[in-house]
Amino acid sequence: MVEHECQISKEACRKARLARDPRFDGQFFIGVCTTKIFCRPVCPAVSPKEENVRYFDTAVQAANAGLRPCLRCRPDSAPRSYAWKGTQTTLERAKALIDAGALSGIDGQNVEALSERLGISSRYLRKLFAQKLGTSVKHYAQYRQLMFAKQLLHQSNLSITQVAFAAGFNSIRRFNEVFKAQLQLTPSALRKSRGQPGDSERSQLQPLAECGQVTLRVQLSFRPPFAWQQQYDFYQLRAVKEMEWLDNNLSYGRSFSLNGVSGYFDAKLNEARNAFDVDIVLEKDSDLCQLNAIINNIRRVLDLDANIYQIDSALSLIEPLAPLMLPGLRLLxxxxxxxxxxxxxxxxxxxxxxxxxxxxxxxxxxxxxxxxxxxxxxxxxxxxxxxxxxxxxxxxxxxxxxxxxxxxxxxxxxxxxxxxxxxxxxxxxxxxxxxxxxxxxSEPDILLCGDLVVKKRVLAQYQTEQAGTDKSATDKGLDYELLTQSLAKQVAPWGSYLTFQLWNLS
Missing domain, CATH: 1.10.340.30 (Hypothetical protein; domain 2)
Structure with missing residues (x-):
């Protein structure tokens, strides 16, 4: 097996996997030498011995080491982490665009066009992927297509042809070839392996409707905690009739239009699974070409990829605001x-x-x-x-x-x-x-200093700390400007989360 040094310490990874800590889900992956399989930290299987495991930052690194994804914990369903690392901005932007399907499908760009979109040379982009991920741009894009297809095969009743199309493959033959070569089984074999009709996950699957309409359900994971009640209230106060809807079961839905495709989704919290069960309805079969981009945008809207444990830890260091911070509050x-x-x-x-x-x-x-x-x-x-x-x-x-x-x-x-x-x-x-x-x-570091509610609540909390400060000068904005400049530096790169925390204060 190819050695790879995970950015998270080996001891932290060991503790997280043994505890099956969902806060680390998607932040690293566990390769098992004896079975040639890689898993998520939350995998329900019996934990392997430490001497038989290796740790990887990403699923694609594990795949490059010759491992195949576990069929029980399904690494394709893990929350992502790249968007919240705060470093390697160009690489993360490139990965985000590729994950959304920039290089796949009939209208997919080539590497040169993607590089131009990022404002860099194609040579530099290829170098970034080789150095940081140990793979090529095209191989990474193909692997993301396969992981998305695998998720749909597990979670939806889309036909294999529909899954191939939704994942950005232009040929069912090519899809089958790549799938078997990379994952050591065929799409139809994977579909059969997901369980009998009576099991809990299969019972959630939605059938395809008639007249070309497509209805499917996917389960989108997140890292806990998730302060959904407060965020449900946030949506409810701002909801638009016929465009957004909420119900007493704490679900949120809305209509959408993306790249010429229209539809709607309903997202219901599945607290036991640290996930949302999301029903997506599209107008017609051909709209599946945008399904990956739609799901990525739903993840962004609900902020499902946030490393919320890291964010909450950073906010807990900001005095005197720390005691007022609500764990798990997301950037909606x-x-x-x-x-x-x-x-x-x-x-x-x-x-x-x-x-x-x-x-x-x-x-x-x-x-x-x-x-x-x-x-x-x-x-x-x-x-x-x-x-x-x-x-x-x-x-x-x-x-x-x-x-x-x-x-x-x-x-x-x-x-x-x-x-x-x-x-x-x-x-x-x-x-x-x-x-x-x-x-x-969903940029994570926007502290809305000019927002009147933010200003009022920051001043209210810091007034005691600034004993002896001329209140009239503070109200005129001079001291507030200096205060927020300092605050923005302290909270970076999570200013947007502090904004939402301040909005949430009563």
């Missing part, structure tokens, strides 16, 4: 940066309740109504719809209406522009851009 996103920008514009200088009313009016008036399956939903308005909107229904200043339509026009004309370019739009300031980055792109 919205479906797109454009939607987040619209929410930010509507929420300027008004209460959350008033902002929610304006948002509901905007979506119900300008969003497209669709019948998807048997459910009537409304999609968030497109940039084109907002650009053309008169907005007479919205009771807010004309300047903000103009800023909203200008934002729609800009994103319509420049769909892939960096959000910093939004600052060229009259009425769009740093707070709006920062909010869109935090909730629309």
């Amino acid at each position: 996103g919205v479906w797109s940066a454009f939607e987040a920008g619209c929410r930010a514009v509507l929420g300027q200088q008004v209460s959350i309740v008033q902002a929610s009313k304006l948002l509901n009016q905007l979506v119900l008036t300008y969003g497209e109504k669709r019948l998807i399956g048997e459910k009537q939903v409304t999609l968030f308005p497109t940039p084109a719809a907002i650009a053309k909107a008169e907005l007479t229904e919205l009771k807010m200043p004309g300047a903000r209406k103009r800023a909203l339509t200008a934002l729609g026009q800009f994103v319509w004309d420049n769909p892939n522009a960096d959000l910093e370019r939004w600052l060229s739009i009259k009425g769009i300031g740093p707070w709006t851009v920062a909010y869109a980055r935090m909730r629309g792109l």
